[in-house]
Amino acid sequence: LSEKIELIRNHVQSFPDFPKPGVLFKDIFSVLREPKVFSVLCDILCKHVKSLPSKIEYVTALDSRGFLFGPIIALDQQVPFVPIRKKGKLPGDICSASYKLEYGEDTLEIQANSIPKGANVLVVDDLLATGGSLSAACSLIESIGAKTVECLIVMELTSLKGREKLKAPVHSLLKY
Ligand code: PRP
Numbered sequence: 001l002s003e004k005i006e007l008i009r010n011h012v013q014s015f016p017d018f019p020k021p022g023v024l025f026k027d028i029f030s031v032l033r034e035p036k037v038f039s040v041l042c043d044i045l046c047k048h049v050k051s052l053p054s055k056i057e058y059v060t061a062l063d064s065r066g067f068l069f070g071p072i073i074a075l076d077q078q079v080p081f082v083p084i085r086k087k088g089k090l091p092g093d094i095c096s097a098s099y100k101l102e103y104g105e106d107t108l109e110i111q112a113n114s115i116p117k118g119a120n121v122l123v124v125d126d127l128l129a130t131g132g133s134l135s136a137a138c139s140l141i142e143s144i145g146a147k148t149v150e151c152l153i154v155m156e157l158t159s160l161k162g163r164e165k166l167k168a169p170v171h172s173l174l175k176y
């Protein structure tokens with residue numbers, strides 16, 4: 001497993017000073033350009049989910065890069081996939097939760113009634129930075145009466161301590 005994880009790590013490209021000076025941007029799309037490495041990554045994620053003690057009943061993922069992995073995991077588990085999107089993108093009745101950005105705030109939304117009360121939910125994203133996005137996603141899931149079993153992340157920027165904002169267990173493959 002650690003060899004496979006190192007293979008993935010070696011394919012994540014880093015971009016200094018993107019999108020602004022001082023930020024070292026980790027780009028997941030460089031992994032997706034290599035089908036064999038992308039497939040190893042999906043395989044690790046799906047095997048991890050199969051190994052969880054509680055049965056996952058719904059998979060959610062965050063707009064937009066969480067959508068690269070969430071549906072693949074949901075299909076593998078043969079459970080529904082439910083998107084959590086930035087505001088104004090989802091039709092019908094919605095629930096909203098706001099979160100802080102460096103300047104100002106943003107809002108995430110989920111379709112009301114997309115997940116039944118009491119369901120066990122997995123939340124997927126590509127990257128954990130400050131944890132603002134994931135904690136908003138978890139509050140949405142809580143507000144509709146469901147339960148976040150785990151937040152599953154490909155890359156975690158540990159120095160930002162986003163994990164500390166989250167009540168649910170967090171599992172990340174690559175730590176930076
Ligand atoms: C990035 C990333 C995570 C989030 C992490 O998404 O994909 O979702 O930021 O940051 P945080 O832990 O500080 O909240 P972004 O909002 O840039 O959206 P995108 O995937 O559409 O580019």
Ligand code: HPA
Nearest residue numbers: 024025026027028127129
């Ligand atoms: N990479 C991708 N998305 C991000 C990053 C990063 O390094 N930091 C915050 N969002």
